[in-house]
Amino acid sequence: MIGDEKYVTSGGLRLWTERFGDRDDPGVLLVMGTSAQAIGWPDELVARLVHSGRQVVRFDHRDTGLSDCVDFTANPYTLADMTADTLAVLDGHGIDRAHVVGVSLGGAIGQWLAVHHRARVQTLTAIMTSPMGNNAGPAWARAIAGRPAAPDELPPPAPRFLRHVVESAHAPRATPEQRIDADLRTWRVLNGEALPFDEPAARRFVERSHQRAHDPAAAGNHDLAGRQFTEERLAPLSSITAPTLVIHGSEDPIFATAHAEALAAQVPGARLHVIDGMGHNLFSPGLPERIADLVADHTATR
Template sequence: MSTCDETFVRSGRLRLWTERFGDPAAPAVLLIMGTSTQGIAWPDDLLDALADSGRQVIRFDNRDTGRSDCVDFTAEPYALADLAADATAVLDGHGIAAAHIVGISLGATIGQWLAVHRASRVLTLTAMSASPMGNQPGPAWARAFAGQPALDGELPPPTASFVRHVLSSAGAPGADTDVQTWRVLNGDVLPFDEPAARTFVARSHARAGNLAAALNHDLAGRRFDDDRRAPLSTITAPALVVHGSADPLFPPAHGEALAAQIPGARLEVLPGMGHHPFFAPGLTGRIADLIIHHTA
């Protein structure tokens, strides 16, 4: 494991947990995790590979996850812009003017927001397992959960296996349910490393200040303010879109649409990859190689 620096930074009144690996003088890669998931979901092997390639790498807990502060969403609702402000606060806290932004799922949506609205902070963008930030999936999801077909022209809803899992696991929180969620997100093609998932879930439960607060990310993700509707065609940072051919949450058409909307974006569809790739043996190395090449 590379030498790391664990510290807290401030985003307004919130305190955010961060961890930096590699040479602080090297170009920075900021890793932004997805909905309700702690920053430690970025695997150590990925951080080591990026640090060994001559980059400093920072992962952090988004607000309402892990060791970062939690928010009373009813009293203080927040939106994507606030999560993006947290990401820039992490850069500020480490004295970094601009970074290579790598996000997955909601983290990739935050990355899109930064590339549009805070372009000077973004050297390159790598968006993994994501949909265009202006796409509002709620209606398609509602039809899918009601057993109704998708409408012509809309991006596809989650797969039937994902819908079945959500419906069957409702009201059954706990570590076993979390592990099964990761299994479903892994997709049905590549092997699933259940021991690694169980270790991650146990560690996440142990270090969370308030597990229930992570659900606030879903509420924030449903807010579609005008800033989310800004065209991705204004992005000037070199962009890489990485998507799995077996993504059960955002089927491949989402990644294709995202790449099509960003000028010059390169799309890499990884065969068999699901929504979250890091419990599928072998994918971490492949993704590290893509990021290293893109941020060179």
């Protein structure tokens, strides 16, 4: 698919955006997850939404793709700053209210918007994510150390994924081919073992991501930003008024289904849709279209 490319400005940073569909149609803003570029939203998903009568905007977060990179040591940022970027994208495209669709970290950004900028969020769809105030760090640390989870915390990632995280830290990345292979292994693990993994699609995404990135290493700053838990991030989700759909996979290796259940329980009137076998990516044949249909249905009458 070929969209209308445009740069918008957020606090002095230039962010790359791409818009599809008729400007008069309701706007859907797609917010990608940690370290992932806008092209992580498959063209099949975008095309399906456009065909359903939606204007679709996707964008590269700061430190990814064609957007500007940040010296995180000199200018650290938090989820609040990434949310401000998201608002700048809406402003840059003249969209007052949008159907916000976020995946993983993008789902947390969507929650932040729905809590602190209610007037801008027509509906919220949170995909494969967790409540924005959930600090998963201690659970990860305990699991990696082989200790049991605390009784009051949401489940840690699956053992297979945690093993991959440890092994991946020592994987060779001296050449472009090695970096691509390492990223591809991560997406394969994230897919889980239930649904088929579309390796050619994942490889195209990884290769194109490396080609587009100003600085591939800068995307790691998202992890640092995501670890910051400010007072605003801990605000109760019970204040969300936007109709909310939570989409989650039964085989998500990062966020067990309990994370989605907790999120849906905290947002008034939220609906939870669990996709059997889905992991923590969109690289399975037919899955992008299935997600698009759920979003189209959720946004159809609102």
